[in-house]
Amino acid sequence: MNYKIMAKIQSWILILESAFMIPPLLISIATGDRPALRGFLTAIGISMAVAIVMQYMSRNAEKRFYAREGLVCTAMVWIVMSAAGCLPFFVSGRIPSFVDAYFEIVSGFTTTGASILSDVEMLGKALLYWRSFSHWIGGMGVLVFFLAIIPSSGRSDGYMLHILRAESPGPSVNKMVPRLRETAAILYIIYCGLTALDIIFLLIGRLPVFDAFCIAFGTAGTGGFAVLNTGCATYTPFAQDVTTIFMLLFGVNFSIYYMLILKQFLQVVRDEEVRMYFAIVLLSTVFIASNIFRFTPETQGVEPTLRHSAFQVASIITTTGYSTVNFDLWPTFSKAILICLMFVGACAGSTGGGIKVIRVLLLGKNLRRNAHQIFHPHEVSIVRVNGARVPEQTLINTSSYLAAYVVIVIVSFLIVSWDPGNFSMTTNFSAVMATLNNIGPGFDAVGAASNFGAYSNLSKIIMILDMLFGRLEIFPMLALMSASTYKRTV
Amino acid sequence: MKIIIAGDGKVGSMLTRQFSGEGHDLTLIDNNPEALESTIERYDVMSVEGNCASMEVLRNAGVEKADLLITATGKDELNLLCCMTAHGMNPNLHTIARIRTPDYAESTYSMRKTFALSLTVNPDRQTAREIDRLLRYPGFLKREKFANGLVEIVEIKVDATSPLKDQPLNQLSSITNCQILVCAALREGKSVTPDGNFVIREGDRLFVTASAKNLTILLRNIGYVTQKVRNVMIVGGGSSSYYLADLLLKEGVGVKIVEKEMSRCEHLAEMLPGAVVVQGDASLQAVLEREKIRLMDAVISMTGLDELNVITSIYANHAKVPHVITKLGRAENLEILAQLPVGSIVSPKELCTNTIATYVRAMGNQIGAAVTVHSIAGGQAVAIEFIVDANTKNTGRPLKEIRLKKNILVASITHGRNIIFPNGESVFRQGDRIIIVSNGDAAIHHLNDIFVS
Numbered sequence: 001m002n003y004k005i006m007a008k009i010q011s012w013i014l015i016l017e018s019a020f021m022i023p024p025l026l027i028s029i030a031t032g033d034r035p036a037l038r039g040f041l042t043a044i045g046i047s048m049a050v051a052i053v054m055q056y057m058s059r060n061a062e063k064r065f066y067a068r069e070g071l072v073c074t075a076m077v078w079i080v081m082s083a084a085g086c087l088p089f090f091v092s093g094r095i096p097s098f099v100d101a102y103f104e105i106v107s108g109f110t111t112t113g114a115s116i117l118s119d120v121e122m123l124g125k126a127l128l129y130w131r132s133f134s135h136w137i138g139g140m141g142v143l144v145f146f147l148a149i150i151p152s153s154g155r156s157d158g159y160m161l162h163i164l165r166a167e168s169p170g171p172s173v174n175k176m177v178p179r180l181r182e183t184a185a186i187l188y189i190i191y192c193g194l195t196a197l198d199i200i201f202l203l204i205g206r207l208p209v210f211d212a213f214c215i216a217f218g219t220a221g222t223g224g225f226a227v228l229n230t231g232c233a234t235y236t237p238f239a240q241d242v243t244t245i246f247m248l249l250f251g252v253n254f255s256i257y258y259m260l261i262l263k264q265f266l267q268v269v270r271d272e273e274v275r276m277y278f279a280i281v282l283l284s285t286v287f288i289a290s291n292i293f294r295f296t297p298e299t300q301g302v303e304p305t306l307r308h309s310a311f312q313v314a315s316i317i318t319t320t321g322y323s324t325v326n327f328d329l330w331p332t333f334s335k336a337i338l339i340c341l342m343f344v345g346a347c348a349g350s351t352g353g354g355i356k357v358i359r360v361l362l363l364g365k366n367l368r369r370n371a372h373q374i375f376h377p378h379e380v381s382i383v384r385v386n387g388a389r390v391p392e393q394t395l396i397n398t399s400s401y402l403a404a405y406v407v408i409v410i411v412s413f414l415i416v417s418w419d420p421g422n423f424s425m426t427t428n429f430s431a432v433m434a435t436l437n438n439i440g441p442g443f444d445a446v447g448a449a450s451n452f453g454a455y456s457n458l459s460k461i462i463m464i465l466d467m468l469f470g471r472l473e474i475f476p477m478l479a480l481m482s483a484s485t486y487k488r489t490v
Numbered sequence: 491m492k493i494i495i496a497g498d499g500k501v502g503s504m505l506t507r508q509f510s511g512e513g514h515d516l517t518l519i520d521n522n523p524e525a526l527e528s529t530i531e532r533y534d535v536m537s538v539e540g541n542c543a544s545m546e547v548l549r550n551a552g553v554e555k556a557d558l559l560i561t562a563t564g565k566d567e568l569n570l571l572c573c574m575t576a577h578g579m580n581p582n583l584h585t586i587a588r589i590r591t592p593d594y595a596e597s598t599y600s601m602r603k604t605f606a607l608s609l610t611v612n613p614d615r616q617t618a619r620e621i622d623r624l625l626r627y628p629g630f631l632k633r634e635k636f637a638n639g640l641v642e643i644v645e646i647k648v649d650a651t652s653p654l655k656d657q658p659l660n661q662l663s664s665i666t667n668c669q670i671l672v673c674a675a676l677r678e679g680k681s682v683t684p685d686g687n688f689v690i691r692e693g694d695r696l697f698v699t700a701s702a703k704n705l706t707i708l709l710r711n712i713g714y715v716t717q718k719v720r721n722v723m724i725v726g727g728g729s730s731s732y733y734l735a736d737l738l739l740k741e742g743v744g745v746k747i748v749e750k751e752m753s754r755c756e757h758l759a760e761m762l763p764g765a766v767v768v769q770g771d772a773s774l775q776a777v778l779e780r781e782k783i784r785l786m787d788a789v790i791s792m793t794g795l796d797e798l799n800v801i802t803s804i805y806a807n808h809a810k811v812p813h814v815i816t817k818l819g820r821a822e823n824l825e826i827l828a829q830l831p832v833g834s835i836v837s838p839k840e841l842c843t844n845t846i847a848t849y850v851r852a853m854g855n856q857i858g859a860a861v862t863v864h865s866i867a868g869g870q871a872v873a874i875e876f877i878v879d880a881n882t883k884n885t886g887r888p889l890k891e892i893r894l895k896k897n898i899l900v901a902s903i904t905h906g907r908n909i910i911f912p913n914g915e916s917v918f919r920q921g922d923r924i925i926i927v928s929n930g931d932a933a934i935h936h937l938n939d940i941f942v943s
Contacts, residue, residue, distance in 0.1 A: 066531070067531075159531065159532070160534075161530060161531065161534075162531075174536075175530075175536045177515070177536065178492075178515040178516050178517050178534070178535050178536040179515060179534055180534050181534075391523070
């Protein structure tokens with residue numbers, strides 16, 4: 001293992017994070033929020049001190065590193081970055097428990113949006129901004145941001161591909177243009193552009209400026225931290241529709257936008273993952289709308305019914321987790337659809353979480369092929385997506401991903417069920433699903449109107465791990481936690 | 491520049507290393523996903539899997555916006571088809587094809603418009619030419635051309651009888667009687683940048699900058715009897731052996747080819763009426779002795795197997811053949827093998843890469859970019875030729891006032907046809923060609939990179 005280069009990357013991420021803390025620091029000065037100011041100053045101070053020590057230790061790092069280091073480094077960066085990021089909450093005293101503060105920021109960076117707070121408004125503007133902005137950083141990935149801004153140093157840059165692969169979601173991550181730095185820059189330019197567009201539309205939708213920025217960050221990262229205790233319920237219908245559309249847009253593979261820029265419209269329209277994604281959204285909305293029509297006071301008319309069902313479908317499938325109504329009160333069929341959408345998640349290469357539409361597509365196609373093969377054992381058939389053959393290795397990887405995913409769900413579910421709070425089955429299962437798939441709210445005691453604060457520290461730690469597992473797509477965390485990674489001998 | 495390389499083999503990966511280091515945008519095409527995976531792991535390039543002559547694959551590789559296509563797959567026909575297809579898709583595209591089959595040499599030249607070729611490279615023929623060049627001045631282990639052939643950097647091995655032995659460098663001109671400059675020395679496998687007080691020892695390999703017309707004088711004065719090579723044994727009968735034998739026969743040199751395979755021997759005998767073609771296994775010393783290896787002026791080991799070439803050359807050296815040349819296919823092992831007594835080493839892949847790199851540099855037309863780059867001293871140092879232009883700093887200032895980076899040496903300045911071996915008073919002006927030898931890790935892509943900023 002090349003620990004030095006990992007320390008170097010880690011130190012750069014801490015420096016970046018300190019830079020990201022400057023806007024909330026200014027907000028805390030502007031709002032006269034002294035505890036928050038103290039929190040941000042401490043966090044920046046500690047991060048910079050650690051970063052400088054790491055820079056010094058890694059001054060003569062060799063640049064060569066491989067897939068294993070890429071995975072471990074990514075997982076480590078996320079854990080350390082969260083430790084630094086939770087300091088403002090902890091030091092300011094607004095979230096007195098360290099585990100709670102850590103839970104909150106991991107939930108932010110992993111774009112989960114699950115909160116331990118019952119009253120978010122008491123955090124103050126500066127901390128609320130930091131909480132929402134952590135979604136934006138975590139959505140596209142802080143390491144991808146780092147890759148976009150580091151100067152290209154020629155020959156050794158190929159190694160950095162492992163980091164892009166470890167941090168970006170999807171079964172087969174590849175570059176869009178020859179240069180890694182340009183690839184990362186294109187991703188971030190699209191990301192920034194869409195976010196800016198979202199902010200503009202929200203402002204047109206008469207949102208306060210602060211809310212518009214925070215809601216847009218949460219939408220872009222598909223996070224889900226709101227700035228009001230009521231979520232998005234009090235915003236204008238126009239603003240809610242804008243959020244629905246942008247949540248869906250951020251759940252699309254970003255290479256699709258690059259194709260649009262390159263005017264490859266036909267390829268975009270024919271993309272199987274995008275088609276399936278929008279088909280699922282459309283069908284789920286129609287089913288839920290017909291199911292909840294006139295069921296609750298909010299859904300008496302056709303327009304509000306459609307608006308709320310579309311909003312909730314978009315919010316869950318993209319794993320954002322915003323809510324306009326308390327969907328926990330909806331009929332069971334609607335809730336069942338939502339829990340299925342939690343599994344599916346958004347498209348690969350987007351900012352969303354979940355298993356990802358492409359994996360569901362691959363698993364389905366592979367299942368059909370294998371079932372067919374039982375009756376026609378000698379027929380040779382291959383799995384295609386978008387007309388191109390899917391390598392068998394990708395199918396195997398996807399299957400093992402699903403297996404690992406199921407194991408994590410089971411283990412987490414068991415441990416969380418052991419919680420002294422003795423929550424209902426629905427609560428525990430949906431809590432695991434909501435954290436592992438980076439959604440945020442679950443059902444029952446962790447539903448849209450409640451929070452995760454009542455769980456014990458052990459359950460919270462399990463959920464923190466689940467959130468990281470979900471955002472980094474399991475393998476980086478597995479590499480970090482497996483003993484064979486650190487063995488020096490064969 | 492946007493460059494597409496079709497074929498991720500040995501030449502492909504050498505080109506990738508070269509060009510990604512020089513800051514070009516590279517896309518590689520190959521039908522072997524594992525080869526591509528290992529390349530994108532090491533270099534910042536994009537890869538496309540598939541048949542490089544298919545329009546879809548070329549489109550995915552971005553041929554419409556590319557500036558240059560280099561085809562280096564194992565199949566000549568595929569290389570040609572790929573260039574034609576790509577050129578049809580993008581008429582502004584430059585194309586370079588590697589063509590190895592001798593049968594296509596004429597057609598690819600006279601029909602290069604039809605095939606849409608900007609340049610063809612034939613590593614086998616280049617190898618043959620390089621060996622022929624070395625044989626004209628036996629005594630130099632390696633010759634690298636600079637400044638359109640006016641200046642060369644040659645490699646000399648200092649043996650026990652050499653008059654250069656135990657001489658400090660500042661005494662050298664009294665022995666050689668012509669102006670030269672030792673720009674690098676390889677001592678015990680390590681490359682050093684020598685200064686005036688550097689004392690030459692037995693076993694050193696010296697890299698000497700000299701004017702091309704002084705090479706004969708240099709050789710005579712350092713004790714090499716420049717006896718003309720009259721009899722050459724070529725071990726191995728591949729295409730490069732054919733090209734070399736053809737060249738040597740035209741110069742009136744006697745050629746004996748030892749080849750294992752009977753049918754190939756017959757083919758060679760048919761194509762080369764003047765040569766003696768012998769069927770036999772060159773790995774057997776008895777065969778080499780039977781063919782009178784001890785009477786040869788030069789032995790060239792150029793079979794397809796590097797290991798066999800090395801063994802044959804060591805044996806030839808042992809048999810006191812005055813001049814031994816070894817062809818090595820895998821360039822990675824050069825540094826280790828350079829320490830063995832195998833004579834001069836010629837690497838077809840390196841020659842091929844250098845030719846393509848020169849074309850790319852000329853085409854790139856970057857301000858101040860290198861014109862020629864050769865790696866010397868077993869790959870531990872590079873000699874780079876630049877043209878001084880309006881953007882170059884420190885023009886017109888004497889060298890002693892300019893602070894150069896560590897391990898950088900100005901090996902020569904060519905002003906028109908006039909070659910200057912620089913001292914502290916020398917100056918360079920716009921339009922001069924200047925050769926830099928860099929003995930360190932510093933990346934030199936522009937002339938201004940050599941100055942301490």
